[in-house]
Amino acid sequence: xxxxxxxxxxxxxxxxxxxxxxxxxxxxxxxxxxxxxxxxxxxxxxxxxxxxxxxxxxxxxxxxxxxxxxxxxxxxxxxxxxxxxxxxxxxxxxxxxxxxxxxxxxxxxxxxxxxxxxxxxxxxxxxxxxxxxxxxxxxxxxxxxxxxxxxxxxxxxxxxxxxxxxxxxxxxxxxxxxxxxxxxxxxxxxxxxxxxxxxxxxxxxxxxxxxxxxxxxxxxxxxxxxxxxxxxxxxxxxxxxxxxxxxxxxxxxxxxxxxxxxxxxxxxxxxxxxxxxxxxxxxxxxxxxxxxxxxxxxxxxxxxxxxxxxxxxxxxxxxxxxxxxxxxxxxxxxxxxxxxxxxxxxxxxxxxxxxxxxxxxxxxxxxxxxxxxxxxxxxxxxxxxxxxxxxxxxxxxxxxxxxxxxxxxxxx
Ligand code: AMP
Ligand code: MG
Numbered sequence: 576x577x578x579x580x581x582x583x584x585x586x587x588x589x590x591x592x593x594x595x596x597x598x599x600x601x602x603x604x605x606x607x608x609x610x611x612x613x614x615x616x617x618x619x620x621x622x623x624x625x626x627x628x629x630x631x632x633x634x635x636x637x638x639x640x641x642x643x644x645x646x647x648x649x650x651x652x653x654x655x656x657x658x659x660x661x662x663x664x665x666x667x668x669x670x671x672x673x674x675x676x677x678x679x680x681x682x683x684x685x686x687x688x689x690x691x692x693x694x695x696x697x698x699x700x701x702x703x704x705x706x707x708x709x710x711x712x713x714x715x716x717x718x719x720x721x722x723x724x725x726x727x728x729x730x731x732x733x734x735x736x737x738x739x740x741x742x743x744x745x746x747x748x749x750x751x752x753x754x755x756x757x758x759x760x761x762x763x764x765x766x767x768x769x770x771x772x773x774x775x776x777x778x779x780x781x782x783x784x785x786x787x788x789x790x791x792x793x794x795x796x797x798x799x800x801x802x803x804x805x806x807x808x809x810x811x812x813x814x815x816x817x818x819x820x821x822x823x824x825x826x827x828x829x830x831x832x833x834x835x836x837x838x839x840x841x842x843x844x845x846x847x848x849x850x851x852x853x854x855x856x857x858x859x860x861x862x863x864x865x866x867x868x869x870x871x872x873x874x875x876x877x878x879x880x881x882x883x884x885x886x887x888x889x890x891x892x893x894x895x896x897x898x899x900x901x902x903x904x905x906x907x908x909x910x911x912x913x914x915x916x917x918x919x920x921x922x923x924x925x926x927x928x929x930x931x932x933x934x935x936x937x938x939x940x941x942x943x944x945x946x947x948x949x950x951x952x953x954x955x956x957x958x959x960x961x962x963x964x965x966x967x968x969x970x971x972x973x974x975x976x977x978x979x980x981x982x983x984x985x986x987x
Pocket of ligand 1: 763764765767768780781782783784785829830831832833835881882883884951
């Protein structure tokens with residue numbers, strides 16, 4: 576059997592589907608303080624242990640009163656003040672009102688607040704309520720209106736961002752159960768690779784993939800082990816995979832997985848694991864290896880990404896990243912696509928999914944592909960602010976056609 580015969584041709588959506596169905600959460604859980612839980616994945620459904628807010632309170636600075644009193648009273652008598660953090664404990668009698676500040680508990684029986692700026696004071700203790708439009712319950716925040724005790728505040732698998740952390744704090748929670756960080760080992764492969772900071776020898780290039788991968792994994796919240804650059808030597812590759820597999824949840828490599836003569840990563844994978852080699856109808860990023868290496872304490876997932884830097888990034892962004900999120904216990908969140916009008920004609924071959932680099936104009940909602948589109952040209956990624964996602968069935972694009980794009984800011 577030739578090496579290339581071992582590839583399974585498939586469409587981009589088949590590859591994505593295959594990864595999604597093969598993978599589930601593999602990380603254990605741990606308790607961390609809410610203050611340190613940014614970007615972690617919540618490991619259980621959080622039910623509100625209290626009502627938010629915990630008591631009826633004023634939504635504005637003004638005067639608290641009982642709406643039904645206005646049927647019998649044109650004027651209300653001010654009998655005191657309630658401040659945020661300082662309740663006015665005595666219940667009000669009919670015809671009485673209270674100065675109140677935003678967030679102060681509503682006194683017993685009061686259901687409404689007259690905003691300060693609408694108030695007409697006869698004297699220091701008399702509020703004139705004539706001809707002021709009122710609706711019962713105005714400017715009052717009700718107990719539990721934000722979150723009712725027992726309802727789901729945050730779902731399992733939710734990424735914890737600033738708002739989620741704030742909500743947990745608002746519920747009085749100082750700790751939370753999260754998935755442990757996914758432990759990921761990375762290495763680059765290729766005899767031609769040199770490390771930045773060293774002088775290039777003949778035929779050498781600098782290894783950029785490892786740095787890019789490290790950065791993308793950092794944004795995913797992974798715990799990264801950098802195994803450096805490995806030469807195109809099946810023994811070294813096999814040994815590194817064998818030794819590192821029990822230490823991590825996932826191994827990500829770049830290079831050596833296509834059908835070239837020196838594609839030894841694939842051979843090493845084959846020796847150790849239960850692997851799939853996909854020839855995906857996508858551009859860039861056609862070859863992808865994935866599978867599992869069994870070891871004494873379980874299985875380690877392995878993804879072999881293409882060597883060309885842009886191809887590597889596309890495979891990571893659109894296939895490996897969602898896969899890692901599933902392994903890490905995250906809710907599945909599809910890549911966020913928006914629609915944009917093409918400013919120029921774009922050549923597109925049907926039967927494959929193309930990921931072109933482009934610039935989205937936020938004013939005009941238009942997109943223009945970058946001049947350079949080569950899969951080895953990282954400048955196309957640096958110059959772009961978005962990726963055009965052109966599906967299999969898409970034909971050549973004419974100016975004005977609507978296409979899907981993914982904004983890279985904060986995502987890639
Ligand atoms: P390969 O998939 O190993 O055949 O590599 C395809 C192309 O990507 C070749 O031109 C490699 O030199 C280049 N390449 C592979 N690995 C890296 C890397 N880590 N950084 C930059 N370029 C790479
Ligand atoms: Mg190579």
